[in-house]
Amino acid sequence: MKNLKVRLSTPTVDNIELSQIKKIFDNSWLGYGPNVGKFEKAWSSYFKVKHSIGVNSCTAALHLSLAVNNFKKNKKVLVPAMTFSASAAAVLYCGLKPIFVDIDPKTLVMSYEDLKKKYTKDCVAIITVHFNGQPCEMEKIVPWAKKKKLIVIEDCAQTCGGTYKGKKLGTWGGFWLF
Ligand SMILES: Cc1ncc(COP(=O)(O)O)c(C=O)c1O
Numbered sequence: 001m002k003n004l005k006v007r008l009s010t011p012t013v014d015n016i017e018l019s020q021i022k023k024i025f026d027n028s029w030l031g032y033g034p035n036v037g038k039f040e041k042a043w044s045s046y047f048k049v050k051h052s053i054g055v056n057s058c059t060a061a062l063h064l065s066l067a068v069n070n071f072k073k074n075k076k077v078l079v080p081a082m083t084f085s086a087s088a089a090a091v092l093y094c095g096l097k098p099i100f101v102d103i104d105p106k107t108l109v110m111s112y113e114d115l116k117k118k119y120t121k122d123c124v125a126i127i128t129v130h131f132n133g134q135p136c137e138m139e140k141i142v143p144w145a146k147k148k149k150l151i152v153i154e155d156c157a158q159t160c161g162g163t164y165k166g167k168k169l170g171t172w173g174g175f176w177l178f
Pocket residue numbers: 056057058059060083084086087129155157158
């Protein structure tokens with residue numbers, strides 16, 4: 001039978017990354033070495049942000065960005081119905097409830113229309129996942145979220161470094177001071 005599997009995306013890591021990893025291994029400083037600080041500085045400069053914190057995975061980043069808010073247990077977080085499991089698992093790690101928002105069948109990212117339908121008063125945050133390089137409609141989601149006093153966490157695991165409407169993905173969301 002014909003193999004009908006479609007490869008959606010392939011990683012773009014190559015010898016540059018491998019040689020850097022080799023240098024670190026040769027140095028035998030595998031944890032929080034000086035390269036982490038350099039990386040954070042370079043990251044901040046690329047994203048034009050004041051602060052960046054390097055962590056070991058996107059799962060850890062999602063977990064931390066929820067945990068720092070100390071939300072009351074069982075509060076709800078809106079996440080897209082189609083994503084990598086970590087986007088919803090991080091919510092569970094914090095004792096919160098993921099509320100699944102349908103995706104737009106054309107773009108495969110969170111539908112803004114369904115987001116508004118799924119919102120209830122006990123929602124505290126949204127995790128927008130820019131899936132497969134496709135950005136969410138941040139120009140609609142962010143102003144709406146501000147009105148609802150929801151924090152917006154962007155999961156950029158699949159869009160690292162991308163730009164949407166002239167603004168880097170990962171810099172649209174945030175914690176608002178009410
Ligand atoms: C959308 C999305 N979020 C989170 C993750 C988790 O990333 P990590 O494996 O770095 O924890 C992935 C991993 O593929 C992902 O695709």
